Amino acid sequence: MSRFRGEVLGGDGFRPAFASRTDPHPADPDAYHLIVRNGPAIAGCVSVGPVEALSVSAVRSWSPELSARLLAERGLDDSAVVEIARLVVAPEWRGRRLGLDLVLGTVALARLLGRRLMWCTAGTRQNQHRLALAIGLRLRAEYGRRDAPELADTLCVLAGDPRDVPAPVRSRLAELHTLIDHQLAPA
Secondary structure (H helix, E strand, C coil): CHHHHHHHHHCCCCCHHHCCCCCCCCCHHHCEEEEEEECCEEEEEEEEEEHHHCCCCHHHHHCHHHHHHHHHHHCCCHHHEEEEEEEEECHHHCCCCHHHHHHHHHHHHHHHCCCCEEEEEEECCCCCHHHHHHCCCEECHHHCCEEEHHHCEEEEEEEECCCCCCHHHHHHHHHHHHHHHHHHCCC
8 A cells, every 4th residue: 555655646756755756654553444456456535534543643743732722622532533534545546436425434433433524634735625525524724734844735734523414415325324333343
């Protein structure tokens, strides 16, 4: 998965930080990973990290004070939160709704884990943040925007309740919820 992410992110030379063709992330061992395969090849992936287990939270690192306030406003602690990260779709699979299915999968997983808040950082230059908006997350303007030269992008923070998704995606979410629940069931 790290190799897939690095190859896709660094493949066009647009993101020089991924020139090594790998993307290991310190949160990987502590996160769930939704992976879609086309045969043996990975078509797309995303990470979902229970915040209390993560060694690194991008949102919390952005602003510990704002993150604490966001939790306090909702009466939550870290055990109620998952962080979405590292959404990557292979170029040949873009435009086929795979990215939307992956982020809807994060909602399904958050619900199965009993989480009440999802948060993430997302790029804005190519409108990647719109996938988070499509699943009901809201832009958290108080965090502002931040240039990320290593990603050749500008990031924003989004957050929302996984129980509050827009009507147009509810039926697909139900299908993915069933699929992911089946995958998590003990064999």
